Amino acid sequence: MKQESLGKEIIRLSLPATVENIFQTLVGFVDTLLIAQLGLVAVTAVGLANTILNVYLAVYMALGVGATALIARSIGAGDRESLTFHVRQALVLSVGVGVLFGLLSLVFGRQMLVLMGADAESLAGAQAFFYWVGGLTIFQALMTILGTILRASGDTVSPMKMSLLTNGFNVVLDYFLIFGIGSWSGLGIVGTALGTVLARLLGTVLLYRKVQQTDLAVDLKQLFHLGSPKEMVDLTLPAAAERLVMRLGQVVYFSLIVGLGTTVYASHMIAGNIESFTYMPAYGLATAAAVLIGQALVKGDILTVRRVAFLSSAYGVAIMFLLGTILFFGAPSFALLFTKDLEAVHQVVTALRIDAFNQPGLAVSLNMAGALQGLGDTKSTLYSTVIGMWGLRVVGAIVLGQMFGLGIAGVWLSILIDLLLRAIFLTWRFHVKTRKLAE
Structure with a gap:
């Protein structure tokens, strides 16, 4: 094609x-x-x-x-x-x-x-x-x-x-x-x-x-x-483990944010609600990548597999860069839709402006996760979630948010680091998998 x-x-x-x-x-x-x-x-x-x-x-x-x-x-x-x-x-x-x-x-x-x-x-x-x-x-x-x-x-x-x-x-x-x-x-x-x-x-x-x-x-x-449901179960179990690890990590992660104060937690939740709209295009592109890569894989068309992953990621980065720009400059207006508390508004703006820089990394990580799932690799996303949630976000909330006293900025900086490293890891895993398939 x-x-x-x-x-x-x-x-x-x-x-x-x-x-x-x-x-x-x-x-x-x-x-x-x-x-x-x-x-x-x-x-x-x-x-x-x-x-x-x-x-x-x-x-x-x-x-x-x-x-x-x-x-x-x-x-x-x-x-x-x-x-x-x-x-x-x-x-x-x-x-x-x-x-x-x-x-x-x-x-x-x-x-x-x-x-x-x-x-x-x-x-x-x-x-x-x-x-x-x-x-x-x-x-x-x-x-x-x-x-x-x-x-x-x-x-x-x-x-x-x-x-x-x-x-x-x-x-x-x-x-x-x-x-x-x-x-x-x-x-x-x-x-x-x-x-x-x-x-x-x-x-x-x-x-x-x-x-x-x-x-x-x-x-x-x-x-x-x-x-025998073995093939489907083998693909499902790592994906289920990934999502459960994420959910459990969120419980611990949120409890750490609560420890930073009620205003910080409320501001974090407001910022999360606002930014939830920005990653919808990446989810849609990841769905397309998983379907098209699965169809190309069975034909042995590794060139199309690579093209789909590259194009879906490139589209995602372009769209989410634009959304990140809107998020950065529109942060005060978005925050005021949810609260009039000036301290909370300030913290929401801080979170959203850091999150604006998260968008390209999020686009690549979601699309590469979809690409790997299309290849039948559900374990790589599990590994990235374990490391990202527990090794970076939870530890980051403790070190940056609590120990360094950065508060909500520390929390969202840990998310930025997680998404950047996750994008790099999943891209590397995709190239390793496709190189082996091409041999």
Whole structure:
């Protein structure tokens, strides 16, 4: 494929995935605003439950990494039998894991929330939310995997459309179920839980119908003819470990930031919310890279593999350099949208201006992670996450933030160092892998 055509294909695949990610982030903001109307206890309750639910999501996304690599390879090879085999495996494994997590939520939900630090005031609300959303987490598992299956086949538009519809439905449901309508006063926290579950049920049905209308269609009678899941499990386990290491590291990392003071922690969270929009293009490009590299790999086309990785990273650096510039100069205005506290505004601006320099490194690290996953290497990203989160961010928060007294600047400088070194490491690993494949 010519470089110009390859560039267009990367944009075609990445743009819908980027729009989908941006919309999901926006919906998260709206949900938070709605729940905040119920009071800080409700925000705390839902936040505690979501901390555990995010661990579930990390496992589902890891399963998606394995499914993407294997499905993309099967499509690249034109192997219909292998394709349907891997689609079946991904669906059955997602159902199995979703049912397991659902049972854990129902049986041990209260204990998990107490371990997370839920107090008597927030426990009741957290438990009600967690029982509904965690108990029926199978719909989140299926939505994640069905969307992954479509993206791996090169269709990033359908998951985007389904996401827009499902998330819009979720916001409308949340509003009426939380606050009620007319004389009905609504269900409060339980309302947001029901809105989430019903929206995911809708999303599951829509995505399943779309899959069944394509060459990826699964014969339900053959669904449990699994064969050995070893290949998918081998790809999934390192990806799952990477995400769990990241989540656990975040818990420790956040606790260290709390130790720097309430204003520092609040400023860090505000800055994190603002910068979350900037890396959406890189996620979209990484999705495109994983799909196209998986398809090229099975054909033995190492030149295309390298071109995809280079182009997706170059596009990412260019886009995120622009976003970083906007972040740097717009930092005061962005901060004032969230708080009027002058000290907090100053700290948010400090964080965002350091983060502006993070953007190119983040673009390269995310795209190289996607490229390596397309090659079937999920271990390199695990190693980079272990070193980056525990060796650089956690240690950096202690040394730069606490010992050197740099506060929030030290925290975000440690992120800058992590992303720069991670980009270098993953790029090196990609070149090592492709050089071996070319021999």
